[in-house]
Amino acid sequence: MTLANQYSISVRHQRSTRIDSDLSAEFFPGLVYHGTAQNALETLVRQYAQAGQSAYTLTGPYGSGKSTIALLLTGLLHFDREINNAARSVLNNESKKLVDSSLTVVKGWLQVRSVGGVNAPIDTFWNATLEALKEHPNTGLLFNQYSDLMPKSESELIEYWERLFNEIKDIVDGVLIIGDEMGKSLEFINKNKGELHLYQDLAEVLGRLDTPVLFLGLLHQSFSEYAKERGTKLQEEWAKIQGRYTDILYNVSTDETVSLIAKSIVPAKKTTTDQTAYVQLVLDALEDTKQRKTQLHDRLKNVAPLHPLVALILGPLSKRRFSQNERSTFGFLNSHEPSSFQLFLQNTVDKDARYALHDLWNYLETNLEHAILSSPDGHAWAEASEAINKVDVPEDTLNILKSIALINLFGKPAKLYATEAMLQAASGIEDSSELIEHLSILKDASSIIFRKHQSSWVIFEGSDIDLPSLLEEKIEQLSSSSEAIEHIAYSQQTMAKGHYHLTGSLRWVEQTLCQNLAMLDLERLTETKLGEFAHFVLLMEEANAQELIDKSKNYPNIAFAVASNADDITAYANEVYALNLIKADKEVGAAIQHDKVAQKEFDSRLSDAQKMLWSSIEEGFTTSFWTVRGIPSDRTYPLSELASELADHIYCDSPKILNELVNRNKISGTAVSARKKLLEAMLDFDDEESLDIEGFPPEKSMYISCLKNTNLHIDNGSEWEWSTDNIAPEFKKLFKFTSAYLKENAGEQINLATIEQMWAKPPFGISNGVFPILLLAYLKTLGQDIAYYEKALSGDFEFLAEPDIDYVHKLQKAPKELAIKFIVLEENDKQWLQQLAMYVSILTGQSTQTNLLSIATPLVTTMHSLPHWVRNASNLVDDDRMLNKKVLRLRDIFLQANDPHALLIQQLNDVLDPDSKLTEAEKIDGLEQCIAILRAAHGKMLSRMHSTVNQFIPEAGDLLLQMCQAVEKRSGDLRLKSFARELGRSSESESGWLESLIAVVAGRGMTNWNESNLLTAEQKISDFSQDFLRVYKASSQRNSDLTENTVLNTRSVSLVLENEDGKFVNFSKEIKAGDDAIISPIKKSLSKELDKLSEFEKIDVLRQLLQDALEAQG
Structure with a gap:
């Protein structure tokens, strides 16, 4: 069976x-x-x-x-x-x-x-x-x-x-x-x-x-x-x-894996027990506590017919990267692949036979070697496999070599080493001399080597370089030096988890190693970076307890401790540093690089030493007694707990904002986009619930965490508004501190980057992510007491009537390009503003609040809405030079305004009342007069232009329209066509036709008008009118369909004169016949006067009068 x-x-x-x-x-x-x-x-x-x-x-x-x-x-x-x-x-x-x-x-x-x-x-x-x-x-x-x-x-x-x-x-x-x-x-x-x-x-x-x-x-x-x-x-x-x-x-231990294996192997008879000596041999060879051996005894008895060492090795083996823990362990137990445990059960009759380590090696080599070779264990496996495959020894000897290989590879976590006692337990050889003979064969074949410090055998691959001796020599040279500690590239952070869960702000403490206090650059360590706010300094040398207390009091963001395992850290640091020095040596380093075995040994030693170093450093940080803010601890604390205690103290007024999407210093692209949308909503929908954000996009969670839950945005019963009445104490402190700073610097521009730096520092520690949101909300609560500024291309800060989309976008990307000013008014200034507010209310037809922005905005808007030429004109009052100067100065201060306080309180008074003699009512009268002149200037100019047109073309109604259509049809001059077309619209009540006509005559659009080209246009109207009449006359003479009423009674007048140079000058104009009732009396009177002159004098007077009249008409 x-x-x-x-x-x-x-x-x-x-x-x-x-x-x-x-x-x-x-x-x-x-x-x-x-x-x-x-x-x-x-x-x-x-x-x-x-x-x-x-x-x-x-x-x-x-x-x-x-x-x-x-x-x-x-x-x-x-x-x-x-x-x-x-x-x-x-x-x-x-x-x-x-x-x-x-x-x-x-x-x-x-x-x-x-x-x-x-x-x-x-x-x-x-x-x-x-x-x-x-x-x-x-x-x-x-x-x-x-x-x-x-x-x-x-x-x-x-x-x-x-x-x-x-x-x-x-x-x-x-x-x-x-x-x-x-x-x-x-x-x-x-x-x-x-x-x-x-x-x-x-x-x-x-x-x-x-x-x-x-x-x-x-x-x-x-x-x-x-x-x-x-x-x-x-x-x-x-x-x-x-x-x-x-x-x-969740990481099952080796011994727990043994327990699981024992539970999974079910004997057909419950009375079946392991009668072999394998378990006791393994326990005798195992160098461990009595408690563990006792616990393992019953478990290992129940893993038969697995060899106890296989059961112990399966635990560490299952945790390798090529494996899958319990799933691999039980997969192995159920596998029917070559050399598997199931095939062993099916092919074995002897009840005392055991599936041994060499069987496990055969299973791994046959079925999993490809996966092992691509894992971190690949190098060691390849060495062992090469040693096993190249040696020519009896099978029993080879099985011992396989056992040594498996114990070397995977036995350390289970505290298994290839000692002679352990190999005797693995092989079941009762006579130790027989085992020694097998080991001698393997040693002579250069397959294994004995390690004295472990009293165990390991797989050996020869090399011409004695790396252990080189390493020992280098370490001796470093025994009295702190170089090794200085060259440790150790960087680890401890997150203040408790503080994070309490406030939502992610902060961490940087872990630092140093030989002693004297070598520390404490000033550098006190410099805070984004997120990093403190340092845990682990010292390798003993330090005076009182000195540590004093240092931690003076530098409250630095905690000090003397490493409890400083000797271990120093030893491993020396080994790592010595290995690096060996590699850096030109001769030895080059030799190692060209020696495959030495290179493998070097890499293995360096890797192991680094792992042990990091492990010992971690142990040092977690097992040492820390002195924090002058208080030495008498027990060990989790580092995250210490970090949180430091953070709670340093950032004692940090507001609670539980939103990881935005409450950080570097936020994701998605969060940046969401924050941008939230800031825009804060501008456009601040009187709406949830800022009119529908559904639950990322910006909604930011709104809830930063504004709603903090009571910065509340429902007052009729609408939503910004408020600081019911905010948390931490927010009250933050805003009170900021308001005090603004009031202290009232009337001065404050760069928003300055506020960002103030908020980021202790005791607030506001992150870059939430800063724009909280700052905009805070500024909103200040209402009209704040003036806003934005840096222009010139580099100067220019006033903004209120924050706009560009402003909040810059608030996200570049706060340093924005500024604000806190405004404080004297009593007489308030009275002056009341007078201005009443005038502005009349000017706009709307109620105006008595504050700088509400008053300045419509006045500035009025000036900027003036036509371009009026905004640049230099002569708007012909008969009063002083009034003209006053109007121009008033216009310019509003057009150039970038500070409502300076504009209304200082500059406006300087213009209206330079000698400070007028009453406020008189100043308002002066302001009203100037604005009336400015607003009327364009209409006055249009009226003058209209009169000029009527002087030459007085016709109106259908007759004028017929004339314009005829000229537009007959003329070959595009500008004259346009002149006629616009003149034909003169029956319209709006002045748009006249502005278009002037644009045609001036040859440029309204936005490019100035006083000079308007004066030229007024003169050119004569020319265009003459051409208009001439074309129409020619058209009417050729057109027999025109009625008598539509044929103009015009005549062409020419004057040819010889000038002083002897050249002839021709003056020619189209004129209309005048009203005989008006002309006849003047003609008689003129003739009477001319009769007093000689014939030549009479002709000369008439010549001069005619020449002046023709030249005056252009």
């Missing part, structure tokens, strides 16, 4: 656990409740009961049994008493007491058991929710209500959950959400270039629900690892989001 008939593998260990289908009362009997499982369950339950933490992740390698623990928690909270009792039977008394005192199970918890896969997390979670409603006896009606719903977005899923969980508060004890294969959900999100809003919002919502809710996500690596293909920045963001969850590490 083979061993396959005597032993079998328990069914429960033949496949992995499914949380959505394996839950039953039959699942729990035989479940091994080992220390790792107990620690994970109790940590979750204890934190939920004591800290109210609702969101957890359970992180452990593939196949480590995480789903089994998730199902155990599910059973403990199940409404079915049979399942509940079966799950409770697994626990020990200690865990039962903790669960009973922390979790209420009367009606049972609603259990959402979701398994991640190829579908979107929204779908898998919602489908699991519906299954949970269907399963629980108290939620059937709600299933009918919610079964027709299907969330289309992450925010909608959160919204549905929030509504549902509140509805079931009274019919269940709580809600348990299990996210199995959560890594697949994260892979789905990463593959589709998504963000982790679902998991971020989930953690936030769970904390504010009245219904008890627990979320447990099962992972095999951290959030950030799933995003490693998308860059370090996104990895950091995902890591921060995981910070919202309490992560529980």
Whole structure:
């Protein structure tokens, strides 16, 4: 009868656990409740009961049994008493007491058991929710209500959950959400270039629900690892989001793996026991505590027909990268591959035979060597494999070499070393001399070498370079030097988790190594960086206790400790530094590089030394006694607790803003976009609820965290407004401090970068992410007491009537390009503003508030709305030079205004009352007069132009329209055509036709007019009118259809003169016949006067008069 008939593998260990289908009362009997499982369950339950933490992740390698623990928690909270009792039977008394005192199970918890896969997390979670409603006896009606719903977005899923969980508060004890294969959900999100809003919002919502809710996500690596293909920045963001969850590490120990193996191998007869000496031989060879040996004894007795050493090796082996923990262990036990355990059972009859280490080597070499070679163990495996394959020795000797190789590779975590006693236990050789003979054969073949410091044998590959001697020599040279410590490139941060959960602000402490206090640059360490606010300084040399107290008092953001394991750190640091010096040596380094064996040995030593160094440094930081702010500790503290205590003290007035999307110094591109939308909404919809943000986009969560929950944006009963009445004490301190600074510098421009720096420093520590939001909200609460400025291209700051879109965009990107001014008014200034406000109300026809901006804005707007030529004219009052100067100065101060305070209080008074003699009413009269002149200037100019046109073309109505159409049709001059077309619109009541006509005559648009080209245009109207009449006359003479009334009575007049140079000058104009009743008396009077002159004098007078008249007409 083979061993396959005597032993079998328990069914429960033949496949992995499914949380959505394996839950039953039959699942729990035989479940091994080992220390790792107990620690994970109790940590979750204890934190939920004591800290109210609702969101957890359970992180452990593939196949480590995480789903089994998730199902155990599910059973403990199940409404079915049979399942509940079966799950409770697994626990020990200690865990039962903790669960009973922390979790209420009367009606049972609603259990959402979701398994991640190829579908979107929204779908898998919602489908699991519906299954949970269907399963629980108290939620059937709600299933009918919610079964027709299907969330289309992450925010909608959160919204549905929030509504549902509140509805079931009274019919269940709580809600348990299990996210199995959560890594697949994260892979789905990463593959589709998504963000982790679902998991971020989930953690936030769970904390504010009245219904008890627990979320447990099962992972095999951290959030950030799933995003490693998308860059370090996104990895950091995902890591921060995981910070919202309490992560529980789940890593089964070697001895727990032995226990699991013992439970999974089931003998056909319960009375079957291991009668061999293998277990005792292994325990005798094992250098460990009596307690562990006693604990291992019964477990190892129950792993037969596995050799005890194989059972011990399988634990560390399963944790290698090429393996999958428990899943690999039980996969190995069930495997039928070549050299497998199952084939051993089927082919072995001897009941005392054991599946030994050399059998395990054969199995790994045959079935897993390709995976091992691509893993970090590949190098060591390749060396061992080469040594085994090249040596020509008897099979028994070769089996011992395979045992040595496996113990070298994987035995260290189980505290197994290839000592002679251990090899005797592995091989079952009773005579030690026989074992020594086998070892001698292997040693002579240069396959193994004896390591004295471990008293054990290791695989050997020869080299011409004696690296141990070189290393020892270098270390001796460093024994009295601190160089090694100085050259450690150690960089590690400790996050202030408690402070983060309390305030929402992520801060960390930099860990620093130093030989002694004298070598510290304390001033440099006090310089804070973004997020980094303090230092843990670990000293290698003893320091005077009082000196540490004094230093920590003077530098409260630095904590000091003398390393409890300074000797270990120094030793490993010396080894690492010595190895680097050896490699840097031109001769020795080059020799190592060209010696394959030496290079492998060097790399291995350096890697091991670095690992030990980092491990010892970490141990030093966690096991040393720290002196903080003058107080020496008498026990060790978790570094995160110390970091939080420092952060709470340094940033004692840090406001509470629980939003990881925005409350950080470097926010993601998505967060920048959301913050931009929020700032724009703060400008446009500040009187609307939620700033008119619909749904639950990222900016909505920012609004809730930064503005609504802080009471900065409140409902006053009729509308929403900005307020500081009911804000938290930390915000009151922040704003009070800022207001005091602004008032102290009232009337001066304050750069917003200055406020940003003030807020970022202790005791507030406002992050860059929330600064623009909080600052804009704060400025909004100050109302009209603040004037806004923006840097222009010239480099000067220019006044803004109010913040606009560009302003808030710069507030995000470059606060240094923005400024504000706090305005304080004297009593007489207030009275002057009251007078101005009354005038502005009359000017605009609207009620005007008595503040600088409300008054200055319409006045400035009035000036900027003046036509371009009026804004640049130099002569607006012809007959009063002083008044003209006053009007121009008043216009210019408004056009150039960049400071409402200076404009209304200083500059306006300087213009209206330079000698300070006028009453306020008289000054208002002067202002009204000047503005009236400015506003009337354009109309006055148009009126003058209109008169000029009428002088030459007085016709109107249909006659004028017919004339214009005729000229437009007949003229070949494009500008004359345009002149005629615009003149034809003169019957319109608006002045637009005249402005268009002037534009035609001036040859430029209205925005380019100035006094000079308007004067020219007025003169050119004569020319255009003459051409107009001439074309029309010619047209009317050729057109027999025109009536007598439409034929103009015009004549062409020419005057030819000889000038002083002897050249002839021709003056020619088209004139209309005048009114004889007017002309006749003047002609008689003129003739009478001319009769007094000689004939030549008479002609000369008439010549001069005619010449002057023709020249005056252009």
